[in-house]
Amino acid sequence: PTMLFEDAFKERFRLRYNEELKDPNDPRVVDLRCELTSEFLAEIKKLLGEKKLSLTVLSSVERNREYGLDIAELAKAGIVDEFIVDGEDFKMPRKISIDKIDFESFRRATAGTKAILRPQFTMWWNGLSTSNFKKSFENDFESPCLWDAAHMPWKDWERIRRIDGSDLTKAEEWEKKYPDSSRVKRLKTVNNYDIIEYPWWLAF
Numbered sequence: 496p497t498m499l500f501e502d503a504f505k506e507r508f509r510l511r512y513n514e515e516l517k518d519p520n521d522p523r524v525v526d527l528r529c530e531l532t533s534e535f536l537a538e539i540k541k542l543l544g545e546k547k548l549s550l551t552v553l554s555s556v557e558r559n560r561e562y563g564l565d566i567a568e569l570a571k572a573g574i575v576d577e578f579i580v581d582g583e584d585f586k587m588p589r590k591i592s593i594d595k596i597d598f599e600s601f602r603r604a605t606a607g608t609k610a611i612l613r614p615q616f617t618m619w620w621n622g623l624s625t626s627n628f629k630k631s632f633e634n635d636f637e638s639p640c641l642w643d644a645a646h647m648p649w650k651d652w653e654r655i656r657r658i659d660g661s662d663l664t665k666a667e668e669w670e671k672k673y674p675d676s677s678r679v680k681r682l683k684t685v686n687n688y689d690i691i692e693y694p695w696w697l698a699f
Contacts, residue, residue, distance in 0.1 A: 504531075528563035533574065540574050547576035551615060554584045555597035556604045566601065570610035577611040579640050591617045593627045598634035612636045618643040625654065625663055625670050632661040 500519065508516040508527055516524070540548050553559050556566045569575040582595045593614060601612050614631045616639050631639055641647075650673040657665035 507531075525560055525563070529560060529565040529568065532563040533565060533568055533572070536569065537572070537574050548574065549577040549579055550575045551579045551581055554580065554582050554595040556600040557597075558584050567604040570605040570608040573609065575610060577613065578605070579613050579615050580636075581615040581642075582617065593630060598636065602635065614639045615642055616640070618647055625658075625666050628658060628666070629663055632663075 500516070504527070505516045508523070511527065512523060518524075536548070536550070550564075550569070552564060552566065553562065559566055566578065570578070578601065580596050580601060582592045584595055593616065596614060605612060612635075614627075614636050616627055618641065628639065650669075654666050654669040654673070657669050659665065
């Protein structure tokens, strides 16, 4: 959908509020952006028929609204069946971490709905730690999704296989036996640039 400052968006703003869009920081811009995104996703949901719609989202309800996603409305309307919450907020310096996930805001936004909440763990940001699984379960989230799981050696898969529901006893025992099993060793600098603050993907 057109949801920034294209002519179609400005025209819809004018028809809705009977005035021209002048200030990009007008809170009504975010409201309208969320409305447009919800309409678009509702069309996708209709096309899916009986299939479920899953959506990967940023780390807090408030941050998603800035990008045009009203988590509460999408859950209440039954448009999105499953929210996969990433520990990403698109703020610099960039670091993806489960510690960024605002679990409480998502629980409040989806309370009383059938929406499922799952965390997304990113392997190359140490997302595979058993403590992350534990934190997720303690916050009433469902089993996580794994991003970049190709980085995972057999030892990590064996540890995950030992997770029994929310019981991490066997997985924690395995982790003590094989600590820091990741074969990915991240560089801290490239040509004297801090690659956490200036990651390579910003060049694209």
